[in-house]
Amino acid sequence: MDFYGHVIDGEEAASLSGATFSSTDPHTRRPWAEAALGDGADADRAVSAARRAFDHGHWPRMGTAERGRILHRLADLIEEHAEDIALADTQDMGKPITQSQGNDVPRTAANFRFFADHARLSTSESYPMDTGHHAYTRFDPAGVVAAIAPWNFPMMLESWKVAPALAWGNTVVLKPAEDTPVSATLMARLALEAGMPPGVFNVLHGYGPDSAGQALTEHPAVDRITFTGESGTGRVIATAGARHLTPVSLELGGKGANIVFADADLAGAVEWSIRAVFTNSGQVCLAGSRLYVQREVYDEFLTRFAAAADALVVGDPRDPAVQIGPLASAEHHAKVAGYVDTIAEQGGTLRTGGLGDGWTIRPTVITGMDHTARHAREEIFGPVVVVIPFATEAEAIELANDTPYGLNAMLFTENLHRAHRVAAVLRAGTVWVNCFFVRDLRAPFGGVGDSGIGREGGTFSREFFTEPKAVVMQIDPAADRDRPRSSRGRSAR
Structure with missing residues (x-):
């Protein structure tokens, strides 16, 4: 098996303890790669490298155009290595190769390109004052960012x-999910090849509780924590951030409502609804897994929808014809x-x-169940x-909103x-209308309730990853001298 190490301070390295763990291919259910298993000492090593690079390095002091050139070069390299990266994610978590290569890799490159350009083209506010003063806003990088990503x-x-x-000048310690370590190391290798200075982008492998993840989120030298994952874990991370008053951005779980009205284009509604719940074998926080259909078209829609679900091809995710691969792990398969x-x-x-077979679940459509049931x-x-x-629009809205989650709806x-x-x-x-998973990276992304705290995307990401300064x-x-002394320094309130 190939070894994938941490990437710390510009070098790929084993854990200080020498510990490793295996990544299992969900289709073959056999280990296929080995990764460094980090702990608190490795987390401290990664954060310290990021801290030095931020406090004393060139990256936060570069212009946005210079940083942008490196990020665009990284996007170029990701596209050049698309086949290897896509296969890594497919072998790590069972995603069909057509989705890994046709969607995930292009969108990864697009994210780097978008934020590189967004940082360069963003404007800031200025506030002319009639008191002989002028105010304006700076958006300075926040510092060391702990980024914890999911496996789906x-x-x-x-x-x-x-x-x-990175686009806004921060340094980063990324902890990928332990189920999917490989592509994070590949991305960090490419970042160094693109010219990113040592310590700017670090990768730390390991588990969560009592391991690298917990040590990372509790580290006092971390200035921002961004997490995507399960709602319970999000609560733990929010608590860890609160100890040091570290701002957190949490994109958590979902139970998306999908409402099909009687006047819908049924062919389009069926096609989009299939994508909304069965893409990536349903392992999507945005999945439209609560499907409400108006009674006038319920029978016709259900017939078409069930037939389309039944026609999806289940099997080896490396096969380009396969649309549904295995679930990501034995533990997750047992849960579903x-x-x-x-x-x-x-x-x-x-x-x-x-x-x-194996860790697969065939596309499953359930009827006759009350909306209060666990499923x-x-x-x-x-x-x-x-x-x-x-029956009615009002009933559909009531059903859709009757959930602790609030990530998305259709x-x-x-x-x-x-x-x-x-x-x-x-x-x-x-809220998607007559579509699903169509994104504009300028728009806010995040949820309410158990689906998270905060928004990212466009200027919303800028607000989180910077310290706005007046x-x-x-x-x-002369104008300042002429003002009445009693009015100087008073608040505008």
Whole structure:
């Protein structure tokens, strides 16, 4: 097996303890790669390297154009090595190769390009004052960023955190998920090849609790923590950040509602709804796994939807014809299988799908289940959807908002008034109308409730990864002298 080490201070290295762990290919269910297993000492080593690079290095003091050239070069290298990177994510977590290579790698490169350009082209506010002064805003890098990424879109979601942090002049310690270590090391190797200075982008492998992840989030020299993952883990990380008053950005779990109204284009609604719940074998926090269909079209929609689900090809994720690969790990497969095994117990009917070979779950469509059932309320994170009929627009909104989550929602309608009306009242960070997973990187991304804290994307990422600073300059001493002494220094409030 090939070895993938930490990348710290510009060098790939083993753990100080010499410990390693294996990454298992979910299709073959055999180890295929070995990675360094970090602990608190390795976390301290990575944070110290990032701290030195920020406090004494050139990266935070570069112009945005100079940083941008390096980030664009990194994007070029990612595209040049697309096949190897895509295969790494497919072997690490079972994602179909067509999704790894056709979606994840291009979007990874696009993230680096976008944030490199966004930092260079962003403007700041100026505030002319009638007191002989002028105020303006600076956006200085925050410092050392701890970025903790999930296993379902490994390199793509790592780049969503790393790219804006680097573009705004921060240094980064990335901890990838232990299930998917390989592409993070590959990305760090390419960053060094692109000309990124030592210590600017570091990769730390390891587990979470009582391991590298916990040590990283609790480190007093970390200035920002950005995390994508499960809601319970997000609470733990928020607590760790609170100890040092470290700002956190949390993109957590979801249980997205997908509403299909009777006036929808049913062919389009079926196609998008299939993507919304079965892409990446349902291992998507944005999955539309609560599917509400208006009664007038419920039977017709369900017939088409179940047939389309049943037609999806399940198998070896390296095969370009395969659309559904295995789940990412034995532990996760056991969790999702537990939901499939209890469908009847929860009052539901299996319309199509069920357990597959190995760690696969066939695209599973459940009907007859009340919206209060576990399957309709808990984040399953697999290719499982509950289809529930509704009568009125008001009922659909009530059902959609009856959840502790609030990451995203979808609705399908050809009525423009309804589209705007319903989108406005859905409790979600993103609402897609007649589509799914279409992104504009300038727009805010994040959730409410158990789906997280904060927003990232465009200027929202700038606000998180910088320390906005007000600078007030005296430009007319005479005007300042002529002001009544009693008014000097008073707040504008």
